[in-house]
Amino acid sequence: MKLSATLFLFLACLASAGVFPYPVHKKTLPNGLDVVVIETPEFKDVLSYNTMVMAGSGREEEKGKTGLAHLFEHILFRHRYAAEEGGYDDRMGKLGTDNNAWTWFDVTYYHPLTFTRNLERRGKAGLPGLAELESSRFTALDFSEKTFKTESGAVLGEYRRLASFPSEKMSERLAALMFPNHPYGHTTMGYYEDVADMPNHFEAAKKFYGTYYRPNNCALIVAGDVKAGEIFKAVEPYYKEWKPQPIPTVKQARGSQKEELREHVAWDADVAPLVWVAYRMPAFELGSKNAAAAELLSELLVSPAAPLYKRLRYEKQLASSLGFEEGTRGFESFDPRALVVSAELYKEKHAQKGKAYFSEVAQEIVSELDALKGFSKDPKAKELLKNLKNKYRYDFLAVLSSPGNIAGAFSWYYRFNRSPSALDQLLDSVEALKPEDIDKFAQAWFIPENRAILTLAYEKGK
Amino acid sequence: MKNLILCLFLSGAVSRSGAVSTVALDSPSPLVKIKIMVKAGSAQDPKGLEGAAALTGFLAIQGNSGDPARPLTKERLAEITRPWGSGAYPTVSVSKETTVFSFTIPREALSQYLDQVLAPLMTKPLFDAKELDRVRQEFLQSLRSDLRFQQIENLGLVALDNYIYEGTPYAHPDMGTEAGLKTVDRYGLMRFYRTYYRPENVVIGLSIQDSGLKARLEKIAVGMGEAEAGPFPAEPAAVPAPVSGRQVLVVGLPNAISTGIHAGFPLPLTRKDEDFWPLYVGNVWFGTHRDSFSHLYQVVREERGYNYGDYSYIEHFEGRPANLFPPFNTPRRSQCFSVWVRPVGHAYAGHILRAITWELENFIRRGMSEEECALAKNKAKVLYLSLAETADRMLASRLDDEFYGMSPGYLPGYLSRIEAVKCSEVNAAIKKYLQARDLKYLIVTHSAQAPKIIEQIVSDAPVWGKTPADYQIDVKEEDGRKLYLVPEPKLDILRRDALWADYSLGISRDRARVVPAEKMFEISDLPR
Numbered sequence: 001m002k003l004s005a006t007l008f009l010f011l012a013c014l015a016s017a018g019v020f021p022y023p024v025h026k027k028t029l030p031n032g033l034d035v036v037v038i039e040t041p042e043f044k045d046v047l048s049y050n051t052m053v054m055a056g057s058g059r060e061e062e063k064g065k066t067g068l069a070h071l072f073e074h075i076l077f078r079h080r081y082a083a084e085e086g087g088y089d090d091r092m093g094k095l096g097t098d099n100n101a102w103t104w105f106d107v108t109y110y111h112p113l114t115f116t117r118n119l120e121r122r123g124k125a126g127l128p129g130l131a132e133l134e135s136s137r138f139t140a141l142d143f144s145e146k147t148f149k150t151e152s153g154a155v156l157g158e159y160r161r162l163a164s165f166p167s168e169k170m171s172e173r174l175a176a177l178m179f180p181n182h183p184y185g186h187t188t189m190g191y192y193e194d195v196a197d198m199p200n201h202f203e204a205a206k207k208f209y210g211t212y213y214r215p216n217n218c219a220l221i222v223a224g225d226v227k228a229g230e231i232f233k234a235v236e237p238y239y240k241e242w243k244p245q246p247i248p249t250v251k252q253a254r255g256s257q258k259e260e261l262r263e264h265v266a267w268d269a270d271v272a273p274l275v276w277v278a279y280r281m282p283a284f285e286l287g288s289k290n291a292a293a294a295e296l297l298s299e300l301l302v303s304p305a306a307p308l309y310k311r312l313r314y315e316k317q318l319a320s321s322l323g324f325e326e327g328t329r330g331f332e333s334f335d336p337r338a339l340v341v342s343a344e345l346y347k348e349k350h351a352q353k354g355k356a357y358f359s360e361v362a363q364e365i366v367s368e369l370d371a372l373k374g375f376s377k378d379p380k381a382k383e384l385l386k387n388l389k390n391k392y393r394y395d396f397l398a399v400l401s402s403p404g405n406i407a408g409a410f411s412w413y414y415r416f417n418r419s420p421s422a423l424d425q426l427l428d429s430v431e432a433l434k435p436e437d438i439d440k441f442a443q444a445w446f447i448p449e450n451r452a453i454l455t456l457a458y459e460k461g462k
Numbered sequence: 463m464k465n466l467i468l469c470l471f472l473s474g475a476v477s478r479s480g481a482v483s484t485v486a487l488d489s490p491s492p493l494v495k496i497k498i499m500v501k502a503g504s505a506q507d508p509k510g511l512e513g514a515a516a517l518t519g520f521l522a523i524q525g526n527s528g529d530p531a532r533p534l535t536k537e538r539l540a541e542i543t544r545p546w547g548s549g550a551y552p553t554v555s556v557s558k559e560t561t562v563f564s565f566t567i568p569r570e571a572l573s574q575y576l577d578q579v580l581a582p583l584m585t586k587p588l589f590d591a592k593e594l595d596r597v598r599q600e601f602l603q604s605l606r607s608d609l610r611f612q613q614i615e616n617l618g619l620v621a622l623d624n625y626i627y628e629g630t631p632y633a634h635p636d637m638g639t640e641a642g643l644k645t646v647d648r649y650g651l652m653r654f655y656r657t658y659y660r661p662e663n664v665v666i667g668l669s670i671q672d673s674g675l676k677a678r679l680e681k682i683a684v685g686m687g688e689a690e691a692g693p694f695p696a697e698p699a700a701v702p703a704p705v706s707g708r709q710v711l712v713v714g715l716p717n718a719i720s721t722g723i724h725a726g727f728p729l730p731l732t733r734k735d736e737d738f739w740p741l742y743v744g745n746v747w748f749g750t751h752r753d754s755f756s757h758l759y760q761v762v763r764e765e766r767g768y769n770y771g772d773y774s775y776i777e778h779f780e781g782r783p784a785n786l787f788p789p790f791n792t793p794r795r796s797q798c799f800s801v802w803v804r805p806v807g808h809a810y811a812g813h814i815l816r817a818i819t820w821e822l823e824n825f826i827r828r829g830m831s832e833e834e835c836a837l838a839k840n841k842a843k844v845l846y847l848s849l850a851e852t853a854d855r856m857l858a859s860r861l862d863d864e865f866y867g868m869s870p871g872y873l874p875g876y877l878s879r880i881e882a883v884k885c886s887e888v889n890a891a892i893k894k895y896l897q898a899r900d901l902k903y904l905i906v907t908h909s910a911q912a913p914k915i916i917e918q919i920v921s922d923a924p925v926w927g928k929t930p931a932d933y934q935i936d937v938k939e940e941d942g943r944k945l946y947l948v949p950e951p952k953l954d955i956l957r958r959d960a961l962w963a964d965y966s967l968g969i970s971r972d973r974a975r976v977v978p979a980e981k982m983f984e985i986s987d988l989p990r
Contacts, residue, residue, distance in 0.1 A: 086764075
C-alpha cells in the first residue's frame with residue numbers, strides 16, 4: 001500500500017506523544033488579540049476564518065436581561081459596513097462566504113468559510129477582503145436601534161422553534177435549580193419573557209458588547225490552505241487599533257447545596273417522560289486529572305458498551321434513549337457546571353408504574369455513578385481504561401475532517417489556557433490516567449450534595 | 463475557479479466487479495470509511511408493513527448476526543468495536559429509496575473488522591424476535607412522542623411529504639407508520655432482506671484505494687445474495703398526482719406557541735437533468751437554506767423580523783431543522799419544490815402565507831437580473847466548500863451519483879456546471895418548473911388557533927401582519943390625526959406589506975382542513 005505524506009504524518013503523530021497532526025502558529029498582537037494559524041494545505045483553496053469571543057451567556061449577570069450574548073451574535077451580522085444598512089452582509093455575499101456563528105455559555109464563535117484568495121482585497125477598486133470585513137464588525141460595530149429591535153424578532157422566532165422540545169424547558173429549570181447565583185443559572189437562549197422584551201434592552205446589549213468584545217478577550221483562529229507568516233502580515237493592520245480593556249470576571253458564588261435537589265415538570269403535550277440526573281462538576285482545568293477523567297465519563301456511562309446503557313436500554317428496557325444532555329460540553333466550562341445524564345422513558349410503563357418508574361431509573365443511574373468510586377477494584381480496569389483511551393484518541397482524530405472542524409476542535413480547548421499545544425496537553429492528560437484517578441474523581445464529585453434530579457411527564461391540562 | 467480541486471482525495475474511481483458497484487476515493491486519513499448502500503428504502507415497504515425497511519436496517523445491526531449458536535449480539539458488537547472509536551460501531555440511515563450502512567475503521571484494524579463485524583452483519587443477519595420487539599417499541603415511541611409532539615418543525619416537514627406524496631409509496635415517514643410498525647414481524651424483515659439486500663442492488667463506497675480491501679468487500683456483497691430472491695417486485699410509481707389549485711392542511715398541537723408554514727408541489731426533475739443546474743442557481747437566490755443571502759430570508763426575517771428563517775428547496779433536504787447543509791444518501795427519483803417558513807407568531811400566519819405565495823409568484827413573473835444571477839452563482843460556488851467539506855460527505859455523494867447514474871458526479875461536476883449556467887437558462891427554468899397556482903400548504907399550529915388560521919386563509923378581506931409601531935416608525939399627532947413619519951426604506955416595506963395583505967389565496971373552505979397531531983402517521987393515508 002502506498003502511503004501519502006499526510007498519512008505518514010498522521011501515523012507518526014499517533015505513535016508519538018503529540019497527536020494533533022497539524023503545526024500551530026501563534027502571535028499575540030500588542031492589544032492582546034491572539035492570532036492562531038493552523039496550516040492544513042491538503043484542503044486546497046479553503047479558508048476557515050474564526051473569531052472566538054470568550055464570553056457567552058455565562059457573563060449575563062443582570063436579572064431580566066438574559067439572552068443578550070446570543071442576541072449580539074445576531075447583531076454582528078447586521079453591521080453597517082461603510083455606514084450602509086446591511087453593508088457587511090452585502091459585501092460578504094458578494095465576496096462569496098458561507099457565514100455563521102453560535103453562542104454557548106462561555107464562548108461566542110463566528111466561523112465564516114470561503115476560498116483562500118478572498119482573504120484580502122483584490123485591487124484598490126475591488127471588494128474588501130474577508131480580513132477587512134470581519135475585523136470591521138469586531139473593532140467598530142455599527143448598528144441602529146431599529147435594526148436591533150427587528151433582529152430581536154428573529155431571536156424570538158428562534159426561541160419559538162425550540163419551545164416544543166421538553167428538553168429546553170428541562171434545561172431552563174435545571175440551570176435555575178443548580179446555579180441560582182451564577183449566570184449559568186439561565187440557558188444561552190434566555191428566558192422567554194426576557195427574549196420577548198429584548199427590543200427594550202438596547203443599552204444593556206451595547207454595554208455587553210463594549211465589555212466583552214475586546215481584543216484581549218478574543219482569539220482569531222485561521223485554518224486551511226494558508227501560510228502562517230502571510231496571515232499574520234495580512235490581518236494585523238486591521239486589528240491593531242482595537243482597544244483592549246480589563247475583562248470583568250463573574251463572582252464565584254459559594255455552593256450552598258446541602259442535599260440532593262429534586263424538581264418535577266408537568267408538560268402539556270403527550271410526550272415521553274424524562275429523568276435527568278445531574279451532578280455538579282469542577283471547572284474544566286485543561287491538562288488536569290479531573291478534566292481527563294471527565295472526558296472518559298461518556299464512554300463509561302452512556303455508550304453502547306457501558307453497563308448502565310446495556311442495563312437500562314437492553315436488559316430492563318426502562319429507557320428508550322440514554323445520553324449526556326449536553327455531551328461533554330456541559331462540563332467543559334470556565335466555571336463549575338454540571339454533568340447531566342438524561343434518560344427518555346416509555347409512556348406505557350409510566351402509565352403503569354407512575355412515580356416509582358422515575359425513582360427506579362434515577363436509582364439505576366445514581367448506583368452506576370457510585371460504582372465508579374471503586375473502578376480500580378475491577379480486575380479488568382486497566383484493560384478497560386486502555387480501550388477507552390484508544391477510543392478517545394480515534395474519536396479525536398475523526399473530528400479533524402475539515403479546516404472548519406479542525407479550527408473548531410482546537411478553539412474549544414484552546415480557550416482554557418491559550419496554549420498552541422492545548423490539544424496535546426488534553427490528550428496527554430487522558431493518556432496518563434490511571435484507574436485510581438477515576439475512583440478519586442467519582443469519590444469527590446458523585447455525592448448527594450452535588451446531585452439534582454429532574455423529571456418531566458405529560459399531565460393533561462397543565 | 464474552473465480548475466479548482468478542493469481536496470486531493472476528491473478524485474476517485476468507479477468499478478464494477480460482477481454485479482457489485484464500488485466507488486473509491488483516495489483519502490490520506492488513518493481512519494477508513496466504508497459505506498454500503500442498498501438501493502431500497504421506505505418506499506419499498508410493503509403496503510401495511512410500513513417500517514419494514516427501517517427495521518430491517520436497524521435489526522441488521524442490533525438483531526444478532528453470524529453463527530446462531532454464538533451470534534454477534536449488539537452487546538458484543540459494542541465491546542469489539544470500542545477500542546477503534548465511535549465510528550467503528552456501525553450506523554444505518556434509511557430514507558425513501560436507500561438504506562446506507564456506515565463504518566469508520568482504523569487502517570490497522572481493517573482485516574479483523576471485516577471478518578468479525580462487517581461480514582456477519584451484512585451477510586448473516588438473524589433478525590432476532592426479541593430484539594425486533596425492543597426496536598419496534600423504540601420506533602413507536604419515537605413516532606408517537608418525538609415526531610408528533612416534540613419536534614414541531616420536523617413534524618411539519620414530514621407531514622408535508624405525507625401531503626404532497628399522498629397515495630404514493632413516499633407518503634409515510636421513513637421510520638414507518640404506527641399500524642405498520644405494530645404489524646411487521648421477523649419474517650417480513652427476512653423477506654425484505656432477501657428481496658433487496660443482494661449484490662446487484664448494492665453500491666460499496668470506500669474512502670481509500672486498496673484493491674485487496676475492495677475485493678474482500680465485493681465478496682461480502684456477493685455473500686448477501688446467497689438466498690434465491692427472484693425478481694424485484696413491481697413498485698408503484700412514486701410520482702404523486704399533480705396538485706390542482708391550492709389547498710391547505712392544518713396540523714393541530716396542544717401546546718404550540720407559534721405557527722410553522724410549509725408549501726410545495728411535485729417537480730418533474732432531479733439533479734441528473736440538465737435543467738437542474740439553472741433551477742438550482744435560481745433557488746439559491748430565492749431561498750438558500752439557513753443563509754441570509756436569499757430573498758425569502760431577507761424579506762421575511764431580515765427586514766421584518768418575523769421568525770428565524772425562510773427557505774425554499776428543489777430537492778428533498780433531510781433533517782432540515784438541525785442540518786446547515788443537505789446530507790447525502792437520501793436520493794429520490796421524485797422530487798418536489800417546497801418553501802419552509804420557520805415558526806411565526808400565530809397572529810401572523812395568515813399574512814405570511816400570503817407573503818410567501820406573492821413572493822413566489824413575483825419571483826416567477828420577474829425572473830432574475832444578470833447581476834442577481836452572477837451573485838447567485840458566486841454563492842452557489844461557495845456552498846461547494848461545505849457540500850464537499852469532508853471525506854465522509856464526498857464518499858456519500860459518490861454513492862448518490864451511482865443511484866442517479868450521474869457522470870461526472872454531483873460534486874466532481876458541481877463547479878463547472880454552475881459556471882456554465884447562463885442567466886437566460888435560469889429564467890427559463892424558473893418559468894418552466896415553478897408556479898404558485900397549484901400548491902399544497904401544510905401548517906402546524908396550536909389546536910385552538912387552527913380554526914382562526916383557517917378563517918384568515920379563506921377570507922377575502924386583507925390580512926395584515928406587523929404594524930407601523932412594530933417597524934419602529936415614528937408617529938405624531940396633527941389636527942387629531944396620526945401622522946406616520948415613514949423613512950424611504952420603510953416605505954418600500956409598507957408597500958410590499960400591503961400587496962401581501964391584499965393578496966387573495968383563493969382557497970375555499972372545503973379545501974382547508976384540520977387534523978390533530980395525534981392522528982398523524984397512524985397509516986400512510988392522511989386522516990380524514
